Amino acid sequence: xxxxxxxxxxxxxxxxxxxxxxxxxxxxxxxxxxxxxxxxxxxxxxxxxxxxxxxxxxxxxxxxxxxxxxxxxxxxxxxxxxxxxxxxxxxxxxxxxxxxxxxxxxxxxxxxxxxxxxxxxxxxxxxxxxxxxxxxxxxxxxxxxxxxxxxxxxxxxxxxxxxxxxxxxxxxxxxxxxxxxxxxxxxxxxxxxxxxxxxxxxxxxxxxxxxxxxxxxxxxxxxxxxxxxxxxxxxxxxxxxxxxxxxxxx
Amino acid sequence: xxxxxxxxxxxxxxxxxxxxxxxxxxxxxxxxxxxxxxxxxxxxxxxxxxxxxxxxxxxxxxxxxxxxxxxxxxxxxxxxxxxxxxxxxxxxxxxxxxxxxxxxxxxxxxxxxxxxxxxxxxxxxxxxxxxxxxxxxxxxxxxxxxxxxxxxxxxxxxxxxxxxxxxxxxxxxxxxxxxxxxxxxxxxxxxxxxxxxxxxxxxxxxxxxxxxxxxxxxxxxxxxxxxxxxxxxxxxxxxxxxxxxxxxxxxxxxxxxxxxxxxxxxxxxxxxxxxxxxxxxxxxxxxxxxxxxxxx
Numbered sequence: 001x002x003x004x005x006x007x008x009x010x011x012x013x014x015x016x017x018x019x020x021x022x023x024x025x026x027x028x029x030x031x032x033x034x035x036x037x038x039x040x041x042x043x044x045x046x047x048x049x050x051x052x053x054x055x056x057x058x059x060x061x062x063x064x065x066x067x068x069x070x071x072x073x074x075x076x077x078x079x080x081x082x083x084x085x086x087x088x089x090x091x092x093x094x095x096x097x098x099x100x101x102x103x104x105x106x107x108x109x110x111x112x113x114x115x116x117x118x119x120x121x122x123x124x125x126x127x128x129x130x131x132x133x134x135x136x137x138x139x140x141x142x143x144x145x146x147x148x149x150x151x152x153x154x155x156x157x158x159x160x161x162x163x164x165x166x167x168x169x170x171x172x173x174x175x176x177x178x179x180x181x182x183x184x185x186x187x188x189x190x191x192x193x194x195x196x197x198x199x200x201x202x203x204x205x206x207x208x209x210x211x212x213x214x215x216x217x218x219x220x221x222x223x224x225x226x227x228x229x230x231x232x233x234x235x236x237x238x239x240x241x242x243x244x245x246x247x248x249x250x
Numbered sequence: 251x252x253x254x255x256x257x258x259x260x261x262x263x264x265x266x267x268x269x270x271x272x273x274x275x276x277x278x279x280x281x282x283x284x285x286x287x288x289x290x291x292x293x294x295x296x297x298x299x300x301x302x303x304x305x306x307x308x309x310x311x312x313x314x315x316x317x318x319x320x321x322x323x324x325x326x327x328x329x330x331x332x333x334x335x336x337x338x339x340x341x342x343x344x345x346x347x348x349x350x351x352x353x354x355x356x357x358x359x360x361x362x363x364x365x366x367x368x369x370x371x372x373x374x375x376x377x378x379x380x381x382x383x384x385x386x387x388x389x390x391x392x393x394x395x396x397x398x399x400x401x402x403x404x405x406x407x408x409x410x411x412x413x414x415x416x417x418x419x420x421x422x423x424x425x426x427x428x429x430x431x432x433x434x435x436x437x438x439x440x441x442x443x444x445x446x447x448x449x450x451x452x453x454x455x456x457x458x459x460x461x462x463x464x465x466x467x468x469x470x471x472x473x474x475x476x477x478x479x480x481x482x483x484x485x486x487x488x489x490x491x492x493x494x495x496x497x498x499x500x501x502x503x504x505x506x507x508x509x510x511x512x513x514x515x516x517x518x519x520x521x522x523x524x525x526x527x528x529x530x531x532x533x534x535x536x537x538x539x540x541x542x543x544x545x546x
Contacts, residue, residue: 160445160447161445161447162445163444163445180476183476189482192464192467192483192484193481193482193483193484193500194480194481194482194483195479195480195481195482196478196479196480196481196482197477197478197479197480198473198477198478198479198480199476199477199478200476200477215505215507215508216477219505221444221499221503223498223499224499224500224503227498227499227500
C-alpha cells in the first residue's frame with residue numbers, strides 16, 4: 001500500500017496534505033514527467049485527508065510541488081524550504097545539477113561559462129547575423145549581482161504558434177517570498193519607439209520554461225525586433241539592445 | 251508608402267480627375283498644342299490617361315492596354331478585328347508633354363512630364379486623405395477638417411478634446427479621436443489574430459502627413475499585479491492604412507491572456523485599463539533619422 005504526501009508551497013508556506021491512496025494521475029501536476037520532481041513513495045499510515053486542497057486552483061505562478069518521502073516522525077521538519085537545494089537555472093531540462101545559491105553561482109560560472117555583471121542597471125546587445133536561423137528556444141543567460149543577491153536575465157527566441165518571438169525576463173536566485181520584494185524593467189528602443197516592461201522577478205524555483213511559457217516578461221515579435229535592429233545598412237541582422245534595472249520595492 | 255491614387259481608381263464622393271478642369275489648366279499653363287496631345291492620350295473607352303503600351307487598330311484608333319483586354323479583339327471605335335499594333339509614335343510624343351498635377355486645385359503647384367505625373371500624384375502632399383475609420387472600407391476622401399466632421403457625424407466616433415486618456419476597455423474596437431495641439435489623432439484598440447494567437451493592439455494615427463506626424467509622440471500603458479507594459483512611439487500618418495500599421499506591429503501589443511491577467515478579477519473578462527498621452531516633441535525631427543520601412 002502506498003501513500004503519497006504532497007508537500008506544496010503556497011506563498012512559501014508549507015501546507016501538508018495527507019491523502020488516502022490515490023492514483024497518481026489524480027494529482028494536479030504531472031509529476032512523473034517533470035524532471036524537477038522526484039517522487040519517492042514509502043509505506044505510511046493513512047492520516048486524515050484534506051481532499052479539497054487538491055482542488056486548489058492551480059496558479060503556476062505561486063506553487064511549486066515536490067513529493068517527499070516521510071514518516072510521521074519527520075512531519076515537523078519539512079519546512080526548511082530555504083535550504084532546499086535549487087535546480088540549476090541554466091537548464092530548462094538538461095542540466096540536473098542542484099545546490100544552494102553559492103554553489104550554483106560557481107557552477108554557472110565554471111561549468112556553463114555564464115557572465116556575471118555587477119550593478120542594478122544593465123544594457124546588453126543581442127546580436128545574430130541571421131535571426132531566421134535562430135533555433136527555437138535558444139536562450140542566453142546573464143547573471144546580475146546587486147543588493148547582495150543574484151538575478152538571472154534570460155533572452156530567448158521561440159515560436160508561438162508559428163510566429164517567431166523573442167522574450168526577455170528576469171528570475172531571482174532565491175525563493176519566491178524574497179523575489180517579490182524586487183521589481184525590474186526591461187526596455188528596447190530605437191527609431192522613435194520604445195517598449196518597456198516592468199515586472200516582478202520570478203523565483204528560480206519556477207523553471208525558465210514555465211516563466212517563458214507564461215510570457216511573464218518583455219515579449220516582442222521578430223518583426224518588431226527587426227525594426228529595432230534596423231540601421232542604415234540593409235542587413236537583416238538582429239541587433240537588439242535591451243536595457244534595464246532592478247530595484248527593491250520593500 | 252501605399253500607392254493611394256492611380257487614375258483608374260474610383261473616388262467616392264470626390265472626383266479630381268475631371269478632364270474638363272484639367273484641360274482648362276493645361277491650356278492656361280502649357281498651351282493649346284499640349285491640350286490636343288493630352289486629349290489624344292485619353293482612352294476613348296475608359297477616358298483615363300493612356301500609358302505604354304498604347305495600342306491601335308488597323309484604322310489607327312487608339313486605346314489603352316487595360317481596355318484591350320476587355321474588348322474581345324474588336325476595336326472599340328470601329329469594330330474591326332484587332333491585331334497587335336502598338337502606337338509607338340503617340341507614346342513618344344507623350345514623353346515631351348508636361349502637365350500640372352491633378353491636385354492643382356488643392357494647392358499643388360508642380361508640373362510633371364506625362365510619364366512621371368502619375369507617380370507624383372500617388373505621393374502628392376496635396377492629395378486628399380482617405381477616411382481613417384478602421385473596419386469598413388469607407389472610401390470617402392477629403393481634407394482633415396472635413397474628415398473629422400465625417401468621422402463624428404457619419405461614423406459616430408467619440409471626440410475628446412484632450413491629450414491624455416485613461417480608459418477601461420471592456421470591448422475592443424472602440425473608435426476615438428483626440429483633438430490636441432490643434433491636431434487630430436485617431437486611437438485604435440482592437441483584437442486580432444497574430445500568428446501567436448489572439449492579441450490586442452493599441453496604436454495612434456495622426457490626421458495629417460508623415461512629416462508632421464513626426465513632431466508628436468505618444469505613450470500607451472497597461473498594467474496590473476506588479477507588472478506594466480509601456481509603448482512609446484510616433485503616431486503614424488493616416489496616409490498609412492489602419493491595416494498596414496496594425497500589420498507592422500507599430501503599437502502596444504498584448505497577448506490576450508496577458509490582457510485578461512491585467513484585467514484582474516476572475517480574469518475571464520476584458521477590463522483592461524489603458525492610459526496614455528500625446529505630446530509634442532520639443533526638437534524638430536532629425537532629418538538624418540532613417541525611418542525603416544515598417545511594413546513586411
